[in-house]
Amino acid sequence: MAVVTRTRRAxxxxxxxxxxxxxxxxxxxTRRIAAAVRAALPEVTALEAWRLALGWSRAEAIAQVAACYHAEGLGLPGMNESMLCRWEHDPRERPSxxxxxxIARAYGASPEELGLTRRHLLALSAPAALRYGRDDDAMPLTRGEPPMTTAAGLPAVKESLRLALLADPGVAGPAVPEAAAAAAEHYALNYSRHPPHVLFGGVRAARELLTAPLSRASDRQAIELHRTVGRLSALMGNVAYHLADHSGAQVHLxxxxxCGARVGDVRLVAWTCGARSMVARSRGQTAVAVELAERGVAAAQGPLARAQLLGWALLPSLAAQGRAREAEDARRRADEAFAAAEEQPGRFGYDGAEHxxxxxxxxxxxxxxxxxRxxxxxxxDACTPGTPGWAAATLLLARVEAAAGEPADAAARATAVLESVPAGRLRSTAxxxxxxxxxxxxxxxEHRAVRELRDAVRALPAFIDSRGRASAGER
Structure with a gap:
């Protein structure tokens, strides 16, 4: 995707x-005006040209699409300005x-005229079956990944967990522990698919539902619930870290x-050591970070867990202290363990891109x-564009280019990240x-690209405002 600066956009x-x-x-x-816009402005896609020809902002365009849904007697769709921005600017992104x-109905055009056709739309001769604004298939499927969950997915998981508790308030059977474990797994697997502050609220609500049942459950059920509460607390700690709340992250972790130590969940104990090491490193406590990382490595069982604790926790902690020889040894051991492991998705997993x-x-x-480099x-390259992992690696590559004396390329690459990732999805690490x-x-x-990047970074809304509210930040 070509990088278009904010000045050029204006x-x-x-x-x-x-x-x-x-x-x-x-x-x-409108059709002729849109054609004139595209002829004069080659950077503009057909979809954006039609919107500009109509004189609509993205918010107005979305309102018009919503009116089409209402005309069909359907609820408000999940479409937002960030989605429309991606569809207009990135040829890899297409709506469902x-x-x-x-959109074609709202614009008074055909999908072909808007450039919205793709293989499964070419045969489209009548309106597709409407599904009340679900955007499950709005995101491209790449590298074998499942479609992203909808924004309604998080509260729906909490609602199902509440139903399980209503059906068995005394936690006499396995339904509640199983539903709770499934909820924790859902949050772990879909961790990167929601803005951090939204995910935090969902995980917190699920954990809160389990507080009272812990006191009523039998010993066996209580063990499983403590295990799940531990995993939810770990997820809350990780999300708090990505919201720049390091002290809160420390409490949750x-x-x-x-919880992990109480029920003998060695995997959770090792993982939390790594996460706490990460938090300590971010706070400049490198000695504490190394100590926690070493505890995590010692507790890790299996090659993937060892690779993760070595690569995610110990290696960067040693590097932060400038201990080059020991860091190189940690990297070698991490590579060996990862080569013998099978990648796993989710927040408690580990893959080649993160490694x-x-x-x-x-x-x-x-x-x-x-x-x-x-x-x-x-x-x-191993990440889906627009995801947190892609943003992290791309910004790191920009840092390499800056250090190598390539400031314009570095600034353009970082600006592309800001153009692709809404501010509300930009983690504190990014x-x-x-x-x-x-x-x-x-x-x-003095480089124009550098000045534009600096202006864009300074224009980012605060993560947490003076009233303690997270920034939505969707563009």
């Missing part, structure tokens, strides 16, 4: 508005068949470690920029990488 908006005014004075149809039909990301970051910390590139990149580019601020 110029596009002004020129498109002029073309629309001229076309309206001459009595041109349902959305394509309804410590609670998770206690290479941590190795690249350690190389940068140790001043080995040339070694970091291929690792960061491989990590980014913001920290942006801050580190800004420091690297401090002496080359």
């Amino acid at each position: 110029a596009i908006q002004r020129e498109a508005a002029r073309i629309r005014r001229d076309g309206q004075r001459n009595g041109y149809a 068949a349902e959305y394509a039909v309804m 410590t609670a998770a470690a206690g 290479r990301l941590h190795a690249a970051e350690a190389c940068i910390a140790l001043g080995r920029v040339d070694q970091a 291929p690792l960061a590139m491989a990590s980014a 913001r920290a990488r942006l801050a580190a990149l800004d420091r690297c580019l401090h002496d080359v601020a």
Whole structure:
């Protein structure tokens, strides 16, 4: 996807508005105005050209699409400005068949004229079956990944858990522990598919539902519930970290470690050591980070858990202390363990993209920029564009380019991340990488791309405002 700077975007908006005014004075149809916009502005896609020809903002376009849903007697769709922005700017992103039909209806065009056709839309001759705004298939399916869950998925999981508790308030049978474990697994597997503050609320609500049943459950059921409460607490700690609430993360992760130790969940104990090491490292407590990482490595069972604790926790902690020889040994051991392991998805899993990301970051910390570049590139290539993992690896690659004397490329790459990922989905770790990149580019601020990046970073809304509310930040 070509990078278009914010300055150029503003110029596009002004020129498109002029073309629309001229076309309206001459009595041109919207179709002809859209064609004129595309002819004058080659960066503009057909979908965006039609919206500009109509003179609508994205919010107004979404309102018109919603009116089409209401005309069919359907509820408000889940479409938002961020989704429309991606569909307009990224050729890899396409709306579902349902959305394509309804957008075309709102714009007074056909899906073909809007450039919304894809293989399963080519045979579309009538409106697709409407599913009340579900956007499960709005995201591209790549690398064998399942479609993202909808925004309604999180509260629906909590509701099903509540129903299980209503059916068995005394927790006499296995239904409640099984539903609770399934809920925790859902949150772990879909961790990266929701903005952090939204996920935090969902996980917290589920954990709160389990508080009272813990006192009523039999010994056997209580063990399973404590295990699940521990996993939910661990997830809350990780999300709090990604919301830059490090003290809160420490509390949740410590609670998770206690639950894991109580029921003998060695995997959870090891993982929480790694997470607490990550938090300590972010707070500049590198000695504590190394100690926690070593405890996690000692507790880890199986090659994947060892690879994760070595690569995610110990390697970056040693690198932060500048202990190059020991860091290299940790990396070698992590690589060996990962080679013998089978990747697993989810927050408690580990994969090649994350493994290479941590190795690249350690190389940068140790001043080995040339070694970091291929690792960061491989990590980014293994991720779906727009995801948190992709953003992390891409920003790391920009940092490598900045250190290698390529400031314009570095700034353009980082700007592409900000254009692709809504602010509300940008984790605190991504913001920290942006801050580190800004420091690297401090002496080359005369470059236009660098100035534009700096302005974009400064324009990001605060993660948490003065009233303790998380920024929605969707564009």
